[in-house]
Amino acid sequence: MRKTGKNINCLYCGKLFYIPQWRINNGGKYCSKACLYASQRGNVKNTGENNPNYGNGHPEGHKRITKYGYIEIKDSNFINTSNKYDKFVLEHRKIMSEYLNRPLKEYEHVHHINYIKTDNFLDNLYLCSSISEHTKITSSLHKLVNILLTKNILYFNKEDGKYYINENYL
Numbered sequence: 001m002r003k004t005g006k007n008i009n010c011l012y013c014g015k016l017f018y019i020p021q022w023r024i025n026n027g028g029k030y031c032s033k034a035c036l037y038a039s040q041r042g043n044v045k046n047t048g049e050n051n052p053n054y055g056n057g058h059p060e061g062h063k064r065i066t067k068y069g070y071i072e073i074k075d076s077n078f079i080n081t082s083n084k085y086d087k088f089v090l091e092h093r094k095i096m097s098e099y100l101n102r103p104l105k106e107y108e109h110v111h112h113i114n115y116i117k118t119d120n121f122l123d124n125l126y127l128c129s130s131i132s133e134h135t136k137i138t139s140s141l142h143k144l145v146n147i148l149l150t151k152n153i154l155y156f157n158k159e160d161g162k163y164y165i166n167e168n169y170l
Contacts, residue, residue: 012039064088069117079103092120096127109134115141 005020012035019028030036058064062074071091078089078097092110097103099122104110109128112119128134145163148154153169156162 010035012036063091065118066090071118071120092125095120095122096125100127107131111137 003018003020005018005024007016007018008029009016010031011029013031015031017031030039058074060074060076064072066072072088073091073094074088075094076087078087078094090110092112093104096110104127107130109131111126111128111134113124113126116124126137128137145154149156153166154163155166157164
C-alpha cells in the first residue's frame with residue numbers, strides 16, 4: 001500500500017516527521033501528543049537560547065549521581081567516558097585510572113570494598129581484572145553473610161526489614 005501522507009515539521013519542536021493523510025485532513029500539526037499539549041499550555045520549547053545550559057552544558061568537574069547510585073564527574077579529557085556525548089565518567093573508574101597512570105580496560109571493574117558506591121577513596125577501591133572476578137568477590141560476601149546467619153551472629157528482623165548483629169556476639 002502506497003503512503004499518501006507527507007513529511008512536515010512539528011509546529012512546537014520543529015522535528016521533521018511523517019504524517020498520514022488522515023491526520024493532515026484532521027489538522028495534525030504536531031509530532032506527538034506531548035508537543036500538542038505543550039503548545040496548548042503556551043509552553044516555550046526549552047531548546048537553544050531558552051535552555052539554561054545553552055552554550056556550556058555542565059562545567060568541568062560537575063558531579064551527579066547515576067540511577068544506580070554511583071558518582072559521575074564531567075571530564076572532557078578523560079579517555080574512559082561512560083557517555084561519549086556529555087563526557088561524564090564514573091568517578092571510581094577515573095580515580096583508579098589516575099592511580100594506575102593508565103586508562104582502564106573495558107573489561108576491568110572497580111569494586112567498592114565497603115559497598116558504599118559514593119565512597120571513592122582509593123583505599124576503598126579494588127581493581128578486578130574481569131566481571132567474573134568481581135562476581136566472585138560479591139559472592140564471597142554473600143557466602144559469609146549466610147554463614148553468619150546460620151550461626152545466629154546476624155539475624156533478620158521481619159518487623160523493620162533489617163539485618164542486625166546478635167548482641168551476644170559483641
